[in-house]
Amino acid sequence: MQKVLLGVEAIAQGAIDGGMSGVYAYPGTPSTEITEYIQNNKYAKEKNLHSAWSANEKTAMESALGMSYTGKRTMSCMKHVGLNVAADCFMNASVTGVNGGFIITVADDPSMHSSQNEQDSRFFAKFAQIPVLEPSNQQEAYDMAYSGFQLSEKFGVPVMIRITTRLAHSRSIVELKEVLPENELKLPSNPTQFILLPSIARKQYKGLLNKQKQFEQDAEVSSFNNYIEGSDKSKGIIACGISINYLMENYPDGCPHPVLKVSQYPLPRKLIQKLYDECTEILVLEEGYPIVEEHLKGYMEKENVSGRLNGALPRDGELNPDLVARALNLPTTDKAETSDLVAGRPPALCAGCSHHDVYTVLNKVIADHYTLGRVFSDIGCYTIGALPPYNAINTCVDMGASITMAKGAADAGLVPAISVIGDSTFTHSGITGLLDAVNENSPITIIISDNESTSMTGGQDSAAKGKIEEICEGVGVHPDHIKVLLPIAKNHDEMYKVLKEELDFNGVSVIIPRRVCIQKHARDIKMKRKNLK
Amino acid sequence: MKTNIILAGVGGQGILSIATSIGMAALKNKMYLKQAETHGMSQRGGDVFSHLRISDKPIYSDLIPKGKADLIIAVEPMEALRYVPYLSETGYLVTNTKPFKNIPNYPEVEKVLNQLKKLSNVIMLDADAIAAEIKSKRSMNMVMLGASSPFLNGITYKILQEGIKDIFGKKGEDIVNKNLEALACGKAEADKIITKK
Numbered sequence: 178m179q180k181v182l183l184g185v186e187a188i189a190q191g192a193i194d195g196g197m198s199g200v201y202a203y204p205g206t207p208s209t210e211i212t213e214y215i216q217n218n219k220y221a222k223e224k225n226l227h228s229a230w231s232a233n234e235k236t237a238m239e240s241a242l243g244m245s246y247t248g249k250r251t252m253s254c255m256k257h258v259g260l261n262v263a264a265d266c267f268m269n270a271s272v273t274g275v276n277g278g279f280i281i282t283v284a285d286d287p288s289m290h291s292s293q294n295e296q297d298s299r300f301f302a303k304f305a306q307i308p309v310l311e312p313s314n315q316q317e318a319y320d321m322a323y324s325g326f327q328l329s330e331k332f333g334v335p336v337m338i339r340i341t342t343r344l345a346h347s348r349s350i351v352e353l354k355e356v357l358p359e360n361e362l363k364l365p366s367n368p369t370q371f372i373l374l375p376s377i378a379r380k381q382y383k384g385l386l387n388k389q390k391q392f393e394q395d396a397e398v399s400s401f402n403n404y405i406e407g408s409d410k411s412k413g414i415i416a417c418g419i420s421i422n423y424l425m426e427n428y429p430d431g432c433p434h435p436v437l438k439v440s441q442y443p444l445p446r447k448l449i450q451k452l453y454d455e456c457t458e459i460l461v462l463e464e465g466y467p468i469v470e471e472h473l474k475g476y477m478e479k480e481n482v483s484g485r486l487n488g489a490l491p492r493d494g495e496l497n498p499d500l501v502a503r504a505l506n507l508p509t510t511d512k513a514e515t516s517d518l519v520a521g522r523p524p525a526l527c528a529g530c531s532h533h534d535v536y537t538v539l540n541k542v543i544a545d546h547y548t549l550g551r552v553f554s555d556i557g558c559y560t561i562g563a564l565p566p567y568n569a570i571n572t573c574v575d576m577g578a579s580i581t582m583a584k585g586a587a588d589a590g591l592v593p594a595i596s597v598i599g600d601s602t603f604t605h606s607g608i609t610g611l612l613d614a615v616n617e618n619s620p621i622t623i624i625i626s627d628n629e630s631t632s633m634t635g636g637q638d639s640a641a642k643g644k645i646e647e648i649c650e651g652v653g654v655h656p657d658h659i660k661v662l663l664p665i666a667k668n669h670d671e672m673y674k675v676l677k678e679e680l681d682f683n684g685v686s687v688i689i690p691r692r693v694c695i696q697k698h699a700r701d702i703k704m705k706r707k708n709l710k
Numbered sequence: 711m712k713t714n715i716i717l718a719g720v721g722g723q724g725i726l727s728i729a730t731s732i733g734m735a736a737l738k739n740k741m742y743l744k745q746a747e748t749h750g751m752s753q754r755g756g757d758v759f760s761h762l763r764i765s766d767k768p769i770y771s772d773l774i775p776k777g778k779a780d781l782i783i784a785v786e787p788m789e790a791l792r793y794v795p796y797l798s799e800t801g802y803l804v805t806n807t808k809p810f811k812n813i814p815n816y817p818e819v820e821k822v823l824n825q826l827k828k829l830s831n832v833i834m835l836d837a838d839a840i841a842a843e844i845k846s847k848r849s850m851n852m853v854m855l856g857a858s859s860p861f862l863n864g865i866t867y868k869i870l871q872e873g874i875k876d877i878f879g880k881k882g883e884d885i886v887n888k889n890l891e892a893l894a895c896g897k898a899e900a901d902k903i904i905t906k907k
C-alpha cells in the first residue's frame with residue numbers, strides 16, 4: 178500500500194507497522210506530528226498503543242525506557258532542545274541499554290524556523306555513543322522507524338533517528354510494509370541491567386564501549402549507506418541525510434564524482450577510507466553542525482577536506498540546492514534579488530488572544546510604577562510579547578527559565594522581578610523553580626498566562642489543565658497570593674489593581690489570567706458540531 | 711516532465727488546501743510528488759510557503775532552487791513579491807491582489823502591484839472579491855487554484871475537478887459544488903486576462 182506522508186508521519190507509520198507498543202513525547206516543532214499521527218491512527222487506537230502526551234521530554238523518555246524494560250518496543254520523540262531536558266535519561270539509557278527496541282526520534286531545526294538554537298543531535302548521539310539513523314527521504318524515514326526497533330534489539334542499545342525540519346515537514350509517497358506484531362511482555366534476562374550502581378554501571382559501560390566496533394561494522398554494510406561510483410575523482414562527496422537530494426538536484430543525469438551517502442552512524446570507516454584514497458579532495462555536505470567534516474579534518478586541519486568549516490558552505494543554517502551548487506562551482510539561476518518593498522512578516526498573537534490582555538495591563542503597570550527590564554519570560558505563543566507593539570518581555574531562554582531567572586535577579590536585588598510563563602511550560606519545568614522561590618520566599622511575581630492549551634505547537638492538551646492553583650498551593654505558595662483573573666478588555670482595571678498589589682508584596686505571588694486559546698476554542702466548537710451530526 | 715510550484719501566503723490563509731488539491735490531481739496522474747510545507751511558529755500570521763514538485767520521474771530535493779519555479783501561486787501580493795527570485799524566466803506568477811495587512815510597515819499596495827505588473831508572465835486578480843461575488847468568501851483559495859489551472863503542465867482541468875471532489879467529498883455535495891464553482895470563476899478570470907494579453 179502507498180500513502181502520501183510528511184517525513185514525521187512516515188516515522189509514525191513506520192513505528193506503528195514495526196510493532197511499537199507506545200510512543201512517549203512532549204510537543205515541539207518539528208517533531209509534534211509524529212505523536213499526533215499515532216494519536217489519530219485507527220490501528221493504533223484499536224491496539225491501544227500508548228500515545229498520550231507526557232509532561233516534558235524527560236518524563237517521556239523515562240516512561241519509554243520503562244516500556245522497553247518490559248520487552249516491548251517503544252519510541253520517544255522530541256525536538257532537538259527537548260533532548261537537553263531528557264539528557265540525563267538519554268546519557269544513562271545508553272549505559273543500561275534496552276530490552277525491547279527503543280527508538281529516540283529527535284527533530285533538529287537548522288535555520289531556527291521555530292527554535293532557540295540549531296544544535297545538532299548527532300553530537301548528542303556521539304556523546305551517548307549510540308547508533309544514529311538519518312533518513313534522506315520520506316521512504317527511508319518510514320523504513321528506519323520500521324527496522325530501527327530490530328537494530329536496537331540486536332545491539333541492546335537505544336537508537337536515534339535524527340531528522341531536520343525540511344524532511345519533517347515535506348510530503349511524498351511512501352510504500353508501506355506488512356504490520357509486525359507487538360513484542361510479548363518479557364523482563365530483562367539480566368536482573369541488574371537497569372541498576373546503575375557504580376559497580377554495575379562500570380560493567381555496563383564497558384559493554385557499551387565494546388559494542389562500538391560492531392556499530393561501525395553495521396554501518397559499513399548498512400543498506401542506508403551507499404558508495405556510488407563516479408569517474409571524476411578530482412572530488413569525492415560525502416552526503417549525509419537529506420543533503421544527498423540537494424546534490425542530485427544539481428546533477429539530474431548522475432553525479433560525475435564518487436559519492437558516499439551516509440544515513441547510518443557511526444561513520445562507515447572503510448567506505449570513508451575508500452573515498453579518501455580514491456579522490457583528491459573531499460567535500461562534506463551535512464545538515465547542521467560540521468560534525469563529519471570536523472571529524473575528517475581533524476585537529477591538524479587536513480586541507481583537502483572542505484564544507485562548512487572552510488566557507489565552501491555557510492557555517493550555520495539549513496542547506497538548499499543553491500548553496501550546494503555553489504560549493505560544487507556549478508552555475509545557478511539564483512540571480513534576482515528580493516524587492517526592497519518586501520517587509521518581514523513575523524508571527525503575531527491572534528486577534529482576541531488572552532496573552533494580549535495580559536501584556537497590555539502588565540505594560541501599563543510597569544510604565545506607571547517601575548523601571549523597565551524586569552520581565553523574565555519563557556517559551557510559547559506569549560513569547561511574541563517580545564515583538565512590537567508590546568516589547569513586553571526581556572528574556573526567553575529555555576522552558577521554565579522565567580521563574581528561576583526572575584528568582585536569581587530578585588536575589589541580586591532586582592525587585593520586583595516578574596515571570597511570565599504559559600500553562601504548559603509551567604508544568605513542563607516551572608514547578609521545581611517555583612519550589613526554589615517558595616523555599617527562599619523570593620520577592621517575585623509569577624504570571625501563569627493560562628490559555629488551557631499548548632498553543633504554540635498547535636493546541637495540544639496541557640498537562641496543567643485544571644490543576645494550576647492546587648499545584649501552586651501544594652508547592653507552598655500562600656493561597657492569599659494565588660489570584661485567578663479573567664483577561665478580557667472589560668477587566669483591565671481589576672487586573673491592573675491585582676497586579677500592582679502582588680508586585681508590592683514581598684514574597685512569592687502567582688497570578689493566573691485564564692481564558693482558553695481562541696484557536697483551540699474555535700476547534701472545540703467545530704469538533705462539537707461535527708460530533709453532533 | 712517536472713513542474714515546480716511555489717505557493718505563498720500568510721499563516722492562516724490556508725495555502726495548503728491549494729497544494730493538497732494539486733497534489734491529489736498529480737497522484738491521480740500517477741506522478742511523483744514532493745511537497746515541503748511551513749509548520750510551526752510562522753503559522754501564527756507569519757509568511758508561509760509551500761514548495762510543490764510534481765514529475766513523471768523521481769524527485770530529489772524537497773526545495774526548489776531559486777530561478778527554477780514554473781509557477782508561483784500567491785494568495786497575497788507582498789508574499790508574491792517575496793518569492794519572485796524563485797521564478798524561472800519562462801515561469802508564471804499568479805497572484806491575488808488583496809493585501810493582508812497584519813504588520814505596521816506594510817508597503818504601499820500600489821507600489822507592490824506595480825512591481826508585480828512589470829513581470830513578463832503575470833496574472834493578477836482580486837480572488838477575495840470573486841469569492842465574495844459567489845457568496846463563498848472561504849473559497850478564495852479555490853479561485854486562485856482555478857486561475858492557476860492553465861499553467862499546471864500535465865494536469866488537466868478535469869483531473870483537478872476530480873481531485874477536489876475526492877478531497878471535499880466527505881464534507882458534502884454543497885461544499886464540493888461551491889469549491890468547483892470557485893475554481894471555474896478563477897479559471898474564467900485567468901482566461902479573460904490571457905486573451906486580453
Ligand SMILES: Cc1ncc(C[n+]2csc(CCOP(=O)(O)OP(=O)(O)O)c2C)c(N)n1
Pocket residue numbers: 203204205206234256258259260262556557558559576598599600601602603628630631632633634639
Ligand atoms: C524543551 C522544549 N520542548 C518543547 C519546546 C517547544 N515548545 C515551544 S513553546 C511550547 C508550548 C508552550 O505552551 P504554553 O506554555 O502553554 O504556551 P502557549 O503557547 O499556549 O501560549 C512548546 C511545546 C521547546 N521550545 N523546548
